[in-house]
Amino acid sequence: MLDRIRNSLRKAGMNPAPDSPDALLADYGLDSLMTAMAILELQDEFGVKIPQKAVTPENFESLSSLAALLGSLGAGKPE
Amino acid sequence: MICSPFVGAKDLRARALTLRSERFATELCWQEILDGIATEKQKLGKLPPGIAVLRAECDAVFLSRFLAFLELGKPAAIFAPDCTPQEFQVRRQLLGPAFELDRDGQLTWEDLSQPVRHHPETAVVLFTSGSTGAPKAVQLSRRNIEANTRAVIRSLDFDRATEQTLFLPLSYSYGLLGQVLPAFATGVPSLLLERFIDVRELLDAGEARGMWSGVPSHWEALLRLTRGQDGKCQGITHVVSAGAPMSVDLRKRLRERFPRATLYNNYGLTEASPRVLSFSSRDPAFFVEGVGYPVGDFSVKLTPEGELCVQGSQVMLGYLGDAPGTAEKIRDGWLHSGDGATLAANGLVTIHGRKDELFNIGGERTSPHEIAAALRDVPGVEDVAILIEDDPLYGAKILAFVVCGDSLAASGRAGLQAALASRLSPLKLPREYFRLTRLPRGANGKLLRAELAALKGSATRIT
Numbered sequence: 147m148l149d150r151i152r153n154s155l156r157k158a159g160m161n162p163a164p165d166s167p168d169a170l171l172a173d174y175g176l177d178s179l180m181t182a183m184a185i186l187e188l189q190d191e192f193g194v195k196i197p198q199k200a201v202t203p204e205n206f207e208s209l210s211s212l213a214a215l216l217g218s219l220g221a222g223k224p225e
Numbered sequence: 226m227i228c229s230p231f232v233g234a235k236d237l238r239a240r241a242l243t244l245r246s247e248r249f250a251t252e253l254c255w256q257e258i259l260d261g262i263a264t265e266k267q268k269l270g271k272l273p274p275g276i277a278v279l280r281a282e283c284d285a286v287f288l289s290r291f292l293a294f295l296e297l298g299k300p301a302a303i304f305a306p307d308c309t310p311q312e313f314q315v316r317r318q319l320l321g322p323a324f325e326l327d328r329d330g331q332l333t334w335e336d337l338s339q340p341v342r343h344h345p346e347t348a349v350v351l352f353t354s355g356s357t358g359a360p361k362a363v364q365l366s367r368r369n370i371e372a373n374t375r376a377v378i379r380s381l382d383f384d385r386a387t388e389q390t391l392f393l394p395l396s397y398s399y400g401l402l403g404q405v406l407p408a409f410a411t412g413v414p415s416l417l418l419e420r421f422i423d424v425r426e427l428l429d430a431g432e433a434r435g436m437w438s439g440v441p442s443h444w445e446a447l448l449r450l451t452r453g454q455d456g457k458c459q460g461i462t463h464v465v466s467a468g469a470p471m472s473v474d475l476r477k478r479l480r481e482r483f484p485r486a487t488l489y490n491n492y493g494l495t496e497a498s499p500r501v502l503s504f505s506s507r508d509p510a511f512f513v514e515g516v517g518y519p520v521g522d523f524s525v526k527l528t529p530e531g532e533l534c535v536q537g538s539q540v541m542l543g544y545l546g547d548a549p550g551t552a553e554k555i556r557d558g559w560l561h562s563g564d565g566a567t568l569a570a571n572g573l574v575t576i577h578g579r580k581d582e583l584f585n586i587g588g589e590r591t592s593p594h595e596i597a598a599a600l601r602d603v604p605g606v607e608d609v610a611i612l613i614e615d616d617p618l619y620g621a622k623i624l625a626f627v628v629c630g631d632s633l634a635a636s637g638r639a640g641l642q643a644a645l646a647s648r649l650s651p652l653k654l655p656r657e658y659f660r661l662t663r664l665p666r667g668a669n670g671k672l673l674r675a676e677l678a679a680l681k682g683s684a685t686r687i688t
Contacts, residue, residue: 159663178421182446
């Protein structure tokens with residue numbers, strides 16, 4: 147799942163995206179504009195809708211926190 | 226009717242709106258801002274000498290205080306609220322004597338150790354990055370600011386805007402002087418969003434209306450956010466872009482998504498308060514070429530080297546504490562933009578990129594912008610950046626970084642060269658092509674050249 151998240155972030159413009167799951171995404175350029183693009187890519191990739199109230203600095207802090215968020219939205223669960 | 230002393234007793238339309246502080250947005254009611262100005266003036270009492278440091282929080286309190294300072298004729302320097310301590314110190318040192326007040330108007334600190342050195346007419350100080358990267362403190366007078374407000378009201382048809390949505394930072398000349406003040410002067414209700422991502426709330430609720438303003442990167446993101454949801458954004462009447470070049474391709478895509486809106490392309494410099502050129506989609510040339518026509522009372526001319534120079538009421542007083550820098554930038558009353566341009570007979574200006582980016586290849590003088598523009602015209606190319614490296618034989622080596630679809634990438638270097646051959650002379654064809662998913666751009670949409678150069682190693686070479 148981390149690879150898919152990393153890939154989505156790259157498509158959103160994060161070049162390079164971090165290898166470490168706990169690296170701070172803000173250090174890799176994640177600003178409000180890139181967050182908007184990242185949400186679109188993650189929604190497309192995982193087939194979930196990320197509600198606005200979930201768009202918090204904590205949820206978008208790292209690859210790990212994004213994985214947790216997506217998991218809570220049902221991503222990665224078998225059909 | 227309410228008269229504001231700000232823009233020479235212009236009447237403001239009073240709107241009986243309640244000031245709401247939503248979770249994500251602040252609706253600005255100009256009547257309450259006027260009341261806020263009066264409150265702020267009372268709080269301010271006796272001010273120390275020097276320049277007030279104002280942090281541009283995204284709220285009515287900051288705006289009321291900013292306007293209060295403007296009306297009192299006391300200079301204020303505007304700082305981004307997320308400025309790091311180091312960035313803050315570097316900028317603060319440029320000001321000379323300075324002080325800061327808390328939200329209640331109480332002094333939190335003052336530093337009067339240096340003699341006053343700002344221009345006596347300074348009303349606002351905004352920071353801009355100089356060509357070396359070190360920030361410069363731009364001094365603007367009330368006359369500068371009022372001239373810009375009038376010019377923008379006219380060129381962006383503010384009188385026809387029913388409302389506006391703002392997600393631009395208020396520490397930025399575009400947001401504060403280019404959008405907020407004209408709205409204040411014309412009474413256009415304004416919704417402030419603290420984060421760009423919160424536009425989703427407005428779009429989802431079908432509340433996207435009126436004038437929206439952003440840099441081209443914002444508009445690219447908005448095109449993606451509104452894909453397949455055309456109905457949700459047809460209330461937008463003014464699509465305003467500034468802060469970075471907007472390609473003709475982007476203008477066409479915006480016209481498709483917002484067929485009922487008027488599109489506006491703009492160019493400016495903080496040193497020009499800031500709006501210099503403007504252009505709307507009502508002009509048929511808008512979808513062909515060009516950046517805009519001079520606004521306000523600007524006169525424009527080109528130097529023999531092709532640099533755009535402007536003269537008029539909006540030209541800054543100078544850089545605070547940098548007389549040599551000011552003398553370099555303003556010569557014989559003309560502000561040197563640092564950008565190469567051409568002027569059409571009808572006054573339409575086309576910008577060709579930074580003057581210091583012009584280079585010679587095989588004896589021909591070229592700009593990266595010309596090469597980038599040719600590449601952007603190739604079907605399948607979404608975004609382009611050009612990097613120039615030294616070459617012992619030709620003087621320069623042209624590297625092209627493209628964001629493109631799979632089919633164009635599959636056509637390889639040969640395909641790209643063939644597509645460009647009709648548009649560029651052989652010397653100007655890029656030597657190498659690299660593919661990226663997106664170009665590195667700063668928050669204001671400007672290309673980050675150093676990061677692009679660093680990406681060369683990891684980008685996919687198109688062979």
